[in-house]
Amino acid sequence: MAPQRRAAPRGPESGGTAAGPDRGGRRHSRYPRGCWDSGWLFLLSSAAVGGLLSWSYLSTEDGVTEVLARHSENLQGKFIEIPCSEDYDSHKRFEGCTPRKCGRGVTDVVITREEASILDLHSGALSLGKHFVNLYRYFGDKIQDIFTEEDFALYRDVRQRIQQRIAQAFGISSASMYLTKPTFFSRINNTEAKTTHDEYWHPHVDKVTYGSFDYTSLLYLSDYTEDFGGGRFVFMDAGSNKTIEPRAGRVSFFTSGSENLHRVEKVHWGTRYAITISFTCNPDHGIGDPVLM
Ligand SMILES: O=C(O)CCC(=O)C(=O)O
Ligand SMILES: [Fe+2]
Numbered sequence: 132m133a134p135q136r137r138a139a140p141r142g143p144e145s146g147g148t149a150a151g152p153d154r155g156g157r158r159h160s161r162y163p164r165g166c167w168d169s170g171w172l173f174l175l176s177s178a179a180v181g182g183l184l185s186w187s188y189l190s191t192e193d194g195v196t197e198v199l200a201r202h203s204e205n206l207q208g209k210f211i212e213i214p215c216s217e218d219y220d221s222h223k224r225f226e227g228c229t230p231r232k233c234g235r236g237v238t239d240v241v242i243t244r245e246e247a248s249i250l251d252l253h254s255g256a257l258s259l260g261k262h263f264v265n266l267y268r269y270f271g272d273k274i275q276d277i278f279t280e281e282d283f284a285l286y287r288d289v290r291q292r293i294q295q296r297i298a299q300a301f302g303i304s305s306a307s308m309y310l311t312k313p314t315f316f317s318r319i320n321n322t323e324a325k326t327t328h329d330e331y332w333h334p335h336v337d338k339v340t341y342g343s344f345d346y347t348s349l350l351y352l353s354d355y356t357e358d359f360g361g362g363r364f365v366f367m368d369a370g371s372n373k374t375i376e377p378r379a380g381r382v383s384f385f386t387s388g389s390e391n392l393h394r395v396e397k398v399h400w401g402t403r404y405a406i407t408i409s410f411t412c413n414p415d416h417g418i419g420d421p422v423l424m
Contacts (some may be wrong), residue, residue: 134286202376210236218388228307230413233386309417337387343416344387351377359401
């Protein structure tokens with residue numbers, strides 16, 4: 132069955148909250164001491180009850196979970212810096228590219244939902260049962276029946292914008308990064324895994340799993356809770372997991388070392404589409420953009 136194109140309109144941009152001037156201090160002194168104390172106690176106990184409630188609400192079988200990006204949010208950009216692991220020291224360093232600043236970011240404004248829906252059409256055509264398929268080898272001459280030159284141009288443009296966003300977030304030059312392999316479409320549903328490659332739910336470190344990766348990006352093509360259930364992306368931090376709920380057009384990116392150990396929750400229903408676009412700092416591990424031959 133041909134996949135359906137979903138042309139969902141974009142929601143309004145989310146605005147930031149400006150911090151106001153400190154208005155709290157002077158008001159407290161107007162209250163009699165006893166009243167202030169009980170008010171404070173009340174505040175503290177409500178905060179404790181609230182905290183407990185949200186803790187139990189957010190807790191999962193994996194421990195305490197914090198949501199970094201909800202499906203319903205339209206995030207301009209969120210970036211969290213974290214200390215780099217030592218993984219990069221055991222590889223050749225490329226100053227100005229190899230991570231010195233590490234972290235993770237997510238944005239909903241670099242790729243539109245419309246662009247995601249066009250790419251999604253193709254991931255539907257690529258349901259081949261295995262996780263890694265070399266499209267050129269698989270389709271041969273027929274590849275031109277599946278992808279048009281416009282599709283490749285869109286892919287190149289999307290990849291370029293993601294690369295620039297990553298470079299900006301980590302303070303490096305976009306020209307020092309190279310696309311690397313595997314860069315792939317993934318399609319996940321709740322059918323049984325056929326090979327170990329299909330077992331996407333295992334915690335892993337991309338730099339260990341894929342070798343050449345320095346920066347990983349994920350472009351989501353479908354929507355958590357609308358197109359599929361489960362399937363959230365989880366950063367596995369000590370003591371607290373951080374989740375990203377996929378949303379069409381959402382880009383999440385992070386340094387590929389063990390500072391960003393992660394996994395994907397099992398998909399319970401529906402189909403989840405995403406593209407993994409990865410970058411290396413080592414020109415020897417770079418690959419060219421896909422082209423139509
Ligand atoms: O699809 C995702 O959200 C993550 C996939 C992933 O971890 C990977 O391809 O290495
Ligand atoms: Fe990964």
